[in-house]
Amino acid sequence: MIAHAENIPRGRHPLVQFIARWVLTTNHKEIGTLYLCLSFTLFMIAGAMAMLFRLELAQPGLQFVTANFYNQTVTLHGLIMVFGAVMPAFVGLANWMIPMMIGAPDMALPRLNNFSFWILPFAFFMLLSTLFMEGGAPNFGWTLYAPLSTTYGPPSTDFLIFGIHLMGISSVLGAINIIVTIFNLRAPGMTLMKMPLFVWTWLITAFLLIMVMPVLAGAVTMMLTDRHFGTSFFSAAGGGDPLLFQHVFWFFGHPEVYILILPGFGIASQIIPTFSRKKLFGYRSMVYATVSIAILSFIVWGHHMFATGMPLVAELFFMYATMLIAIPTGVKVFNWVATMWRGSLTFETPMLFALGFVVMFTIGGLSGLMLAIVPADFQYHDTFFVVAHLHYVLYPGAIFATMGAVYYWLPKWTGNMYNERLGKIHFWIAVVGLNVTFFPMHFVGLAGMPRRIVDYSLPFSDLNLVSSIGAGFLGLSQLLFLYIVVQTIRGGEKATDQVWEGAEGLEWTIPSPAPHHTFETPPHVE
C-alpha cells in the first residue's frame, strides 16, 4: 500500500504535461529511463570524438585536427565516457531493476532520486561548453594531472572543476539512495544472501562511490585553489608536490575502475544462469569476491604511478596488492564458466553479450596483470598497450554488460521482444569491430607508440589504419543498437511475463511491460 501526494495537474497543454512528467517525476522507472537516455546521448557524443581522433590517427602526420584539439577530444572522450556514459548507464539500470529485484515499491528516497539525475544534464552541459570557450577545452587528459591542469591548464579548466563537483554530488546522492533502498526496502524474506547478484554488486559499488567521489572533489578543489588562490598543494616551490595530485586522484581513480565494472559483473551473473538454465555456481563466493575486490581497490592506486619514482618498497607493495585482485576476479570468471558447464545453453543476444564480456574482459584482466609487474610496466607505461588494456576491460566489460542488460530487460520494460536477428548482427559487428580496433593497440604499444600524442612514427602506420577501420565499424554498430531499441519500444512481438524460459527472480513475476508502480504490497520471498 502506498500513499500518494502531489499529482501532476491534469488538463494542461500536452507538451507542458510531457515536460512536467519527466522533470518532476519521482518514479524509479521513469528516472531509470532518463538516466539511460542521457547515458546513450553522451555515449554517442564521446563516441563521435573517438571517431574523430581515430580518423586523425588513421595515417601519420596531421590531417584533420590540430594537436591541441586532438588533446581536447581525448580528454573529453575519457571524462564523458567514464562519468557520462558508463556511470549513468549503470545507475539507470539500478533504478529500473533494484526495486523490482528486491520487491520494493520504489527507491527509498524518490525525490532525492530525481535530484541526482537532473544535476547531470547541467554538469555535462558545463563540461561540453568548454569546447567553445576561449583557449579551448581542457587538454590534459581525463586524469587531470597537475601541473598540466594547474599552472598550464586553459581557463576552461575551472568549468571542468565545477562540473566534476556537480557530477560528484549527483553520484554520492544516487549512491546513498541505492544503499538505503537495498538495506531498508527489501521484501520480507529477501535476506542479504538471497539478493540477486546485480543488487549485491550495486550495493558494493554504491559504497565505493560514497567513499571515493568526495576524494575526487577534494582533489579538484585543491586544483582550483592552486590555480586561483595561491596555494601550493601541487607546487614543489611551496613545499607541495605535483605527484600528490596523482596520489589523491588515483586513490579515487582505482576504486572508480571497480565502480565501472562491478555492476557489469552483476549483470553477467544474472544473464549467464538464465541462458544456462542453471543456478549461478558459487553464489556465496561471488559475493565474497565482490567484497574483496572492493576492499583491495583501496590499496592498489600506486600501480598507476610505477614510473614516477616511488620508493622501491612502495612499488613492491602496490605490485603484490594489485596481483592479489586477480584471485577474486579469477573466482568470478571460474564461477561463470562453471555455471555454463553442462547447462542447456542457448545463445540469445543477452547471452552473447555476456559471453563476449567473460572472454574479452578476461583478456583485459590478463593484460592488467602484465601492467602490474613493476619492471614490465616501465616499458608499457603511457603507451598504447595501456589504451588497449583499459578498453578491453571497459568496452567488453562495462559497455557489453550494459548492452546485454538492455537486451535482457528491454522486454520487461517495454512489453515487446526486440528483433533477435538484428540483435545478433549488432553483437557480431561490435565484437569484430572491437577486436579489430583495440587488439592492434597491444602491438603498437609494446613497440613503443606513446598514447595521447596526435602523431606517430611511420612503422606504426599499418596497425593504426587497422584500428581506425575497426573503430568505424564499432561506431556504426551503435546506430544499429539505437535502431533496435527504438523499434522495440514502438512495437513488436509481445513478451510474456516470464520473458526468458530460464529466468528467475522477482522482476519476472510482474507483468510485461512492468506497470508504473510495482510491489505496492511487498511480496513474500521464501
Added chain:
Amino acid sequence: MSDTPRYYVPHSSVWPIVGSVALFLTAFGAANFVQQSTVKVATATGSFGAPIFYTGLALIAFMMFGWFGTVIRESLKGMVSGLLDRSYRMAMFWFIVSEVMFFAAFFGTLFYARIISVPWLAGAGSNLETHLHLWPDFADTWPLFMTPGGTATEAMEAWGLPFINTVILVTSSVTVTFAHWALKKNRRLPLQIWLAITVILGTTFVVLQAIEYIDAYNELGLTLGSGIYGSTFFMLTGFHGAHVTLGATMLAVMWLRTLKGHFTPDNHFAFEAASWYWHFVDVIWLFLFTFVYWF
C-alpha cells in the same frame, strides 16, 4: 502481519529541479567568478560571475526551505512511517561518511606534505641530488617556516584561540546531547535552552575562527600563499569552519522548530540528524587540533 510495511512514495516534486538549477547556477557562476576575480584572465568578459553565483546560493536556500518544508509538513501529518524514518537515518549516516571522506582527502594531503614532500625536498630518502640541485638551502621543518621558493611565515600557536575553540566545540557537543535527553523526556524548556546554548557556542567558534584568520594574515604572515603549511592550514580549518557554520545553521533551524512545538520524544529525526552532524564536525575538529595546530 498486521503492519504490512507502508511506504510513502511522493508522486512528483518541483524541488529537485529547483535544486538542480540552483546548483548549476552556483557552479557556473563560481567558475566565472574565480576567473573574473583573478588577473589570470583579463576581465574583458565582465563580472557577471558573482551575481550568478549568489543567485544560485539564494536559490539553494530557497530550495532547502521549500523541500524540507514539504517533508516537515508530511511528517506533521503523520505520513512518515517507521520504515521511512529508518531510510532518512541511513541516508544521513552515509552522507556523513561521504563528508568524512572529503576531509580525508585533505588530511591525506597534510600527512603527505609532512611525511613525504617536505622531507624529500630537503633531501631525505634518495633525494639528496635533487635537493642540492634545486634548493640546497631548504630545511625540513614543520610548521614550514620557509618554503623552498623562499616564502616565510610564522606558525599558528595551538594553545591560544585554537585551544579555546576546542573547549567551546567539545562543550557544545555535550550541550546538544543534554538537549537531546531533554527532548526524549519531553521537557521543552531545557530542550530550548540547551539548544540555544549550543547554537551560541557554535557561533562563538566561528567568530573566534574569523579573528584567528585575521590574526594569521595580519600578524603572522600566514596566508593561503605561504606554502604548503598555509595551504593545508586554511584548507582544513576553512572547510571545517564552513561545516560548523552549516551545522550551527541546522541547529538554529531546529531551535526555531522547537519554538513552533515540533518534535516529539519518539519522532525527531531532523533534530538527531543535526546533532549527528554536529558531533561529526566536533570529531573532525579534534583531529584538526591535534595534527594542524598541536603536533
